[in-house]
Amino acid sequence: MSDSQRIPPPRRALWRDLRHLLAYTVKRLLALLLTVLVSVYLTIVIANMGGRVDELRLVQIRSEAAEAVRADPAFLDMPGEERHALIERRVSLEVERLRLDQPFLLRSVDYLQRAMRLELGRAEQMHSDRGSREVYDIIVERLPATLLLFGSANLLVFFTSVFVALTLSRRYGSALDRGVIALAPTSAAPGWFYGIFLILVFAFVIPLLPAGGMVAAPPPEGRWEYAASVLRHMLLPLAAMFLSSIFVSIYSWRTFFLIHSSEDYVEMARAKGLPSHLIERRYILRPTLSPIVTSFLLMLIGLWSGAIILEQVFNWPGLGSLLFRAIGHRDTPVIIGAVVIFAYLLAATVFLLDILYALLDPRVRLEGGRR
Amino acid sequence: MNGGRWRDGWRELRRYPSALVGMVIIAALVGLSLYTVVAIPYPEALDKWRGGEPWRLHPVNAGPAWADRLSGGRQARTLIVGRGAEVEEAPFAGGRRLRMALAFDYDFDGFPSEINLFLRAEGHEQRPFARLLWQAPDGREISLGGHRIGREDRVSISQDRALERRLGGRVPHIGLLAEPDGEAMPRVQKGRHVLLLDAVVFDDRAGIDAELVLYGRVHGIAGTDHQRRDLRLALLWGTPVALAFGLLAAVGTTVTTLVIAAVGVWYRGWIDAVIQRLTEVNMILPVLPILVMVGTLYSTSIWLMLGVVVVLGIFSASIKMYRAMLLPIREAPYIEAAQAYGASNLRIVMRYMIPRILPVLIPTFVTLIPTFVFLEASLAVLGLGDPVLPTWGKVLNDAQSQSALYNGYYYWVVSPAVLLMLTGLGFAMLGFALDRVFNPRLRSL
Numbered sequence: 001m002s003d004s005q006r007i008p009p010p011r012r013a014l015w016r017d018l019r020h021l022l023a024y025t026v027k028r029l030l031a032l033l034l035t036v037l038v039s040v041y042l043t044i045v046i047a048n049m050g051g052r053v054d055e056l057r058l059v060q061i062r063s064e065a066a067e068a069v070r071a072d073p074a075f076l077d078m079p080g081e082e083r084h085a086l087i088e089r090r091v092s093l094e095v096e097r098l099r100l101d102q103p104f105l106l107r108s109v110d111y112l113q114r115a116m117r118l119e120l121g122r123a124e125q126m127h128s129d130r131g132s133r134e135v136y137d138i139i140v141e142r143l144p145a146t147l148l149l150f151g152s153a154n155l156l157v158f159f160t161s162v163f164v165a166l167t168l169s170r171r172y173g174s175a176l177d178r179g180v181i182a183l184a185p186t187s188a189a190p191g192w193f194y195g196i197f198l199i200l201v202f203a204f205v206i207p208l209l210p211a212g213g214m215v216a217a218p219p220p221e222g223r224w225e226y227a228a229s230v231l232r233h234m235l236l237p238l239a240a241m242f243l244s245s246i247f248v249s250i251y252s253w254r255t256f257f258l259i260h261s262s263e264d265y266v267e268m269a270r271a272k273g274l275p276s277h278l279i280e281r282r283y284i285l286r287p288t289l290s291p292i293v294t295s296f297l298l299m300l301i302g303l304w305s306g307a308i309i310l311e312q313v314f315n316w317p318g319l320g321s322l323l324f325r326a327i328g329h330r331d332t333p334v335i336i337g338a339v340v341i342f343a344y345l346l347a348a349t350v351f352l353l354d355i356l357y358a359l360l361d362p363r364v365r366l367e368g369g370r371r
Numbered sequence: 372m373n374g375g376r377w378r379d380g381w382r383e384l385r386r387y388p389s390a391l392v393g394m395v396i397i398a399a400l401v402g403l404s405l406y407t408v409v410a411i412p413y414p415e416a417l418d419k420w421r422g423g424e425p426w427r428l429h430p431v432n433a434g435p436a437w438a439d440r441l442s443g444g445r446q447a448r449t450l451i452v453g454r455g456a457e458v459e460e461a462p463f464a465g466g467r468r469l470r471m472a473l474a475f476d477y478d479f480d481g482f483p484s485e486i487n488l489f490l491r492a493e494g495h496e497q498r499p500f501a502r503l504l505w506q507a508p509d510g511r512e513i514s515l516g517g518h519r520i521g522r523e524d525r526v527s528i529s530q531d532r533a534l535e536r537r538l539g540g541r542v543p544h545i546g547l548l549a550e551p552d553g554e555a556m557p558r559v560q561k562g563r564h565v566l567l568l569d570a571v572v573f574d575d576r577a578g579i580d581a582e583l584v585l586y587g588r589v590h591g592i593a594g595t596d597h598q599r600r601d602l603r604l605a606l607l608w609g610t611p612v613a614l615a616f617g618l619l620a621a622v623g624t625t626v627t628t629l630v631i632a633a634v635g636v637w638y639r640g641w642i643d644a645v646i647q648r649l650t651e652v653n654m655i656l657p658v659l660p661i662l663v664m665v666g667t668l669y670s671t672s673i674w675l676m677l678g679v680v681v682v683l684g685i686f687s688a689s690i691k692m693y694r695a696m697l698l699p700i701r702e703a704p705y706i707e708a709a710q711a712y713g714a715s716n717l718r719i720v721m722r723y724m725i726p727r728i729l730p731v732l733i734p735t736f737v738t739l740i741p742t743f744v745f746l747e748a749s750l751a752v753l754g755l756g757d758p759v760l761p762t763w764g765k766v767l768n769d770a771q772s773q774s775a776l777y778n779g780y781y782y783w784v785v786s787p788a789v790l791l792m793l794t795g796l797g798f799a800m801l802g803f804a805l806d807r808v809f810n811p812r813l814r815s816l
Binding site: 039043 | 648659667745748749752777785795800
């Protein structure tokens with residue numbers, strides 16, 4: 001053992017750990033900021049079709065201005081020349097307002113820095129349910145719906161599957177175990193696919209539950225009735241997501257636990273005659289904690305992007321269906337805004353992952369930012 | 372190099388019933404695609420799926436015939452009457468009188484879904500005139516009015532509101548074929564119905580053609596959609612499209628990812644760093660929103676989508692996994708030996724590093740295929756399906772936009788969904804079994 005690796009006294013060790021952790025955090029934050037920057041910029045370029053959307057918009061502005069002037073009775077007896085000049089003036093005003101006269105490259109950089117500061121600007125066509133045209137308001141209004149549905153579904157799947165997998169790995173080879181393994185391939189289908197069937201069965205064949213939406217119309221008055229209505233509407237999408245991912249998730253966790261419970265130190269603990277719950281907690285779960293946390297957060301990442309279709313199928317008023325509508329309206333500020341929020345949420349998830357990793361995995365703590 | 376390993380793998384794979392079932396499903400799907408591509412050539416499929424004229428003799432929203440047979444009822448099939456009907460001729464000054472009897476035996480339990488009469492009169496200078504008379508088996512005669520016949524005419528008997536009123540408020544395709552007992556639930560009057568066509572023609576030679584179509588409530592093995600198109604076409608052609616999309620996307624993403632991971636591991640230094648950073652950027656890029664964006668703003672062509680999927684998949688998160696597998700291989704003695712004999716970098720990467728982890732990759736590859744098949748379907752369900760190609764996802768999308776479930780056309784949703792599910796299950800079952808065979812960590816269990 002070399003000198004540098006000799007174990008230092010505890011207080012200094014704590015300092016060293018904190019210093020390493022800090023260096024690591026800063027480094028990760030910078031890297032993530034950079035990645036968010038790049039991905040948001042890419043989105044801006046794609047959403048503007050590299051500037052081609054502007055040409056479409058110019059045509060639209062011109063035709064709208066011409067229409068407005070022609071329809072206004074005040075300008076009815078204006079000579080053609082003058083009217084033309086008026087239209088031109090209005091077009092140039094609008095172009096200046098939307099800053100279409102500047103080259104796209106310049107504007108894209110400007111978009112980028114405003115997007116990064118979460119100044120998402122005003123929507124072109126859409127507005128929030130409260131009537132606001134601010135992109136930020138539109139998105140924030142939809143965020144809770146997505147978080148509620150996907151958060152609860154994923155938590156449910158995660159905890160159920162880890163728990164069931166632990167039980168199954170204890171009864172490895174039993175009929176239940178084989179049954180779950182046989183069912184694992186059903187997860188090839190995504191949630192919306194099961195959603196269609198669930199709607200078919202529970203909303204049309206046996207009309208028990210609503211086919212879509214988030215609350216009954218009109219929304220119930222009392223707080224409890226409101227919550228009950230939301231819960232009733234949540235049941236089917238929740239079940240769809242649960243069905244589509246539970247078996248494969250159990251399968252992979254079960255395999256994972258099986259591999260780790262055949263490690264030598266676990267065999268050793270068993271040979272010592274330790275009770276099985278102690279073995280599970282101390283010898284299986286503790287060393288595997290960081291992969292478990294990792295996969296939990298990776299699952300959260302998958303959650304952000306998978307939302308569009310399920311929300312669309314169930315008519316759930318979340319971020320996904322908002323994004324879909326925005327793309328349909330060619331409302332670039334909303335598209336970019338939604339992707340920026342997506343990117344920030346993803347980055348936050350990744351960051352959280354890194355920090356937890358650092359806390360759970362002693363190697364990161366010891367080596368700091370050097371990886 | 373490791374042929375023995377493959378053979379062992381195959382022998383072991385045969386022990387898993389799920390793998391066998393998966394392979395049977397995949398083989399069936401491949402066979403179905405081959406049959407489809409041969410039986411219905413690509414241009415013909417596209418042309419037909421555009422809808423319109425080729426489908427005028429098909430019913431709207433008819434269910435599959437086998438479902439009707441299973442439920443025991445005898446729903447109406449489509450009846451086409453008129454080809455080769457006898458024509459009585461009676462000449463008079465300045466023209467002829469033609470009488471045509473379009474007779475058919477109706478003995479289904481259910482009513483047809485629609486009745487149309489297609490009339491054709493070609494080569495006439497003056498348009499002929501026809502009077503229509505319906506004769507029921509019990510001798511009742513119902514006048515369907517007169518029509519001047521153009522070159523190609525379609526008489527929508529079902530849409531005749533005046534006739535509907537005369538039939539006591541019953542839609543003509545029910546009223547004409549029902550017992551005249553005025554009960555709330557109309558019953559079919561079985562027997563020989565005749566549509567008498569009494570035409571006056573102002574030409575010496577040119578005749579007229581008539582075709583009476585009683586559209587059924589069931590059609591073929593897959594039913595039809597709202598545009599009278601036979602769903603069989605879309606279900607059949609969906610198979611090769613889905614398989615091709617899934618396979619190409621899976622090959623495209625896994626191979627490129629693998630090569631890039633191997634290159635990064637082999638060269639190390641800044642190349643590796645760049646690859647790592649790109650992977651991180653790509654992890655943050657939301658794939659589906661970008662696909663939706665490309666689909667709405669540029670084009671929804673399936674090949675463009677495939678390209679975008681592959682491009683976005685190149686720097687996917689699996690690079691990290693491959694890296695972890697490749698890192699120990701890089702230090703293996705046989706690589707050093709290859710370097711010693713002077714193997715080029717490219718040779719080491721392609722011939723020595725990548726083949727080593729291929730077996731571990733195969734299960735991932737196989738399970739990846741259905742993901743892409745479903746991705747294509749997902750895009751189509753969002754309305755971003757290929758504009759001309761019939762696919763399963765597009766059938767689902769049509770069904771959804773026509774509220775198929777609400778209207779009770781379950782077959783419309785269920786049949787593409789079953790095919791999708793079969794594809795998913797087939798590949799997933801094989802993939803999971805392969806995983807257990809080829810994954811060394813699992814093999815010891």
